[in-house]
Amino acid sequence: MADPLSRVFSALADPTRRDMVARLAAGDATVNELAAPYDVTVQAVSKHLKVLQDAGLVSRSREAQRRPVHLEAKVFDLMTKWIELYRREAEERYRRLDDVLASMPDDVATHPAPPPQTGAPS
Amino acid sequence: MADPLSRVFSALADPTRRDMVARLAAGDATVNELAAPYDVTVQAVSKHLKVLQDAGLVSRSREAQRRPVHLEAKVFDLMTKWIELYRREAEERYRRLDDVLASMPDDVATHPAPPPQTGAPS
DNA sequence: CTTCTGTTCAACCGATTGGTTGAACAGAAG
DNA sequence: CTTCTGTTCAACCAATCGGTTGAACAGAAG
Numbered sequence: 001m002a003d004p005l006s007r008v009f010s011a012l013a014d015p016t017r018r019d020m021v022a023r024l025a026a027g028d029a030t031v032n033e034l035a036a037p038y039d040v041t042v043q044a045v046s047k048h049l050k051v052l053q054d055a056g057l058v059s060r061s062r063e064a065q066r067r068p069v070h071l072e073a074k075v076f077d078l079m080t081k082w083i084e085l086y087r088r089e090a091e092e093r094y095r096r097l098d099d100v101l102a103s104m105p106d107d108v109a110t111h112p113a114p115p116p117q118t119g120a121p122s
Numbered sequence: 123m124a125d126p127l128s129r130v131f132s133a134l135a136d137p138t139r140r141d142m143v144a145r146l147a148a149g150d151a152t153v154n155e156l157a158a159p160y161d162v163t164v165q166a167v168s169k170h171l172k173v174l175q176d177a178g179l180v181s182r183s184r185e186a187q188r189r190p191v192h193l194e195a196k197v198f199d200l201m202t203k204w205i206e207l208y209r210r211e212a213e214e215r216y217r218r219l220d221d222v223l224a225s226m227p228d229d230v231a232t233h234p235a236p237p238p239q240t241g242a243p244s
Numbered sequence: 245c246t247t248c249t250g251t252t253c254a255a256c257c258g259a260t261t262g263g264t265t266g267a268a269c270a271g272a273a274g
Numbered sequence: 275c276t277t278c279t280g281t282t283c284a285a286c287c288a289a290t291c292g293g294t295t296g297a298a299c300a301g302a303a304g
Contacts, residue, residue, distance in 0.1 A: 001260090006135050013132035014262085015125060018204070025208040027215065031281060044263055046282060051261095065271045065280055073212035076205050082140070083198050086147040090195035093149065123290090136292085153251060166293055168252060173291095187250055187301045 004056065008079055011055035016040075017048050021057060024071040031067060126178065130200055133177035138162075139170050143179060146193035153189060 001007065012018055020034055035045040049069060052058040056075045060067045123129060134140055142156055157167035171191060174180040178197045182189045 001135075003137060005140070006137055009131050010135035013123075013128050013135055015128055016262095018127070022208055025211040025215070032279090040262085041264070042280085043265085043282075047262075050282095067281065071208075071212050073209050073216075076209045080202060080205060083202055086144055086193075087195050087198045089147040090193050093147070094195075138292090154249090162292085163294070164250085165252075165295085169292075172252090189251065 005078055005082060007055040008057065008075055011051050011057055014048070014051075017052055020045075020048060020052065021071060024058065024069060025073075028068045028070045030069065034069065127200055127204060129177040130179065130197055133173050133179055136170070136173075139174055142167075142170060142174065143193060146180065146191060147195070150190045150192045152191065156191065 001010065012021070016038060019037075023029065023034065031046055031049060032042060034049070035042040038045065049058065049060075053060065057072055059070045059072050061070065123132065134143070138160060141159075145151065145156065153168055153171060154164060156171070157164040160167065171180065171182075175182065179194055181192050181194050183192065
């Protein structure tokens with residue numbers, strides 16, 4: 001799963017990781033601080049952090065033996081750009097469909113494309 | 123993985139599924155039409171579609187023996203709301219940090235919190 | 245009826261995931 | 275030096291994932 005977009009979406013597909021991101025939005029934190037609220041081992045949290053880091057969502061500095069975690073919010077742009085592109089496309093298509101329906105006589109618009117009869121009506 | 127947000131993120135974490143969403147943004151399509159460009163079986167595509175449907179990203183109607191797939195773009199809002207919430211929070215924190223640094227004398231700002239000396243300098 | 249097309253279901257497979265335990269490493273402190 | 279704290283690495287495990295093949299089902303058509 002090499003591509004960056006997949007990594008970001010995948011990283012945020014886990015509720016624990018999303019919660020960590022939410023908490024990091026309020027300020028940097030160490031692995032142990034991050035691990036405290038959850039009832040999993042600190043190693044598991046370290047793994048989650050690695051996933052977030054590989055996705056570029058988080059960076060680590062080194063200060064003494066602690067490794068403070070910092071949220072990198074710019075990566076969000078990757079997602080929002082992708083989402084907005086197709087949301088816009090879908091909504092425009094919807095809008096155009098509305099226009100088409102609005103320009104139709106009511107009986108055509110409410111019974112779209114009835115199956116063509118095989119023969120002419122008697 | 124019960125929660126809706128996880129399902130949506132997870133569904134979009136796969137490049138093939140993202141491509142399907144992209145194509146569906148341009149218009150509805152059947153399973154076979156969707157499967158055509160990929161070199162996987164139609165069953166695999168059907169599975170992908172089920173994931174997208176469980177995430178609420180896609181709906182299916184029934185017309186004869188075909189099951190046209192329709193993109194439900196409203197679900198995108200779930201993600202964008204979550205993302206924007208924490209992006210804003212992180213950016214505001216960053217802005218406030220800038221303010222603090224700007225209000226500091228340069229030598230303090232460029233050497234933040236030097237380790238406190240244990241004794242007074244001789 | 246039988247056949248053909250579109251779709252899904254079921255079982256299986258290898259790779260990945262999220263978790264565990266136990267050991268190791270780095271730096272502060274006794 | 276030894277010890278303590280914070281973090282990561284390694285091996286393992288059960289569950290899930292993305293894919294396959296083969297069978298089934300639904301509806302159109304011969």
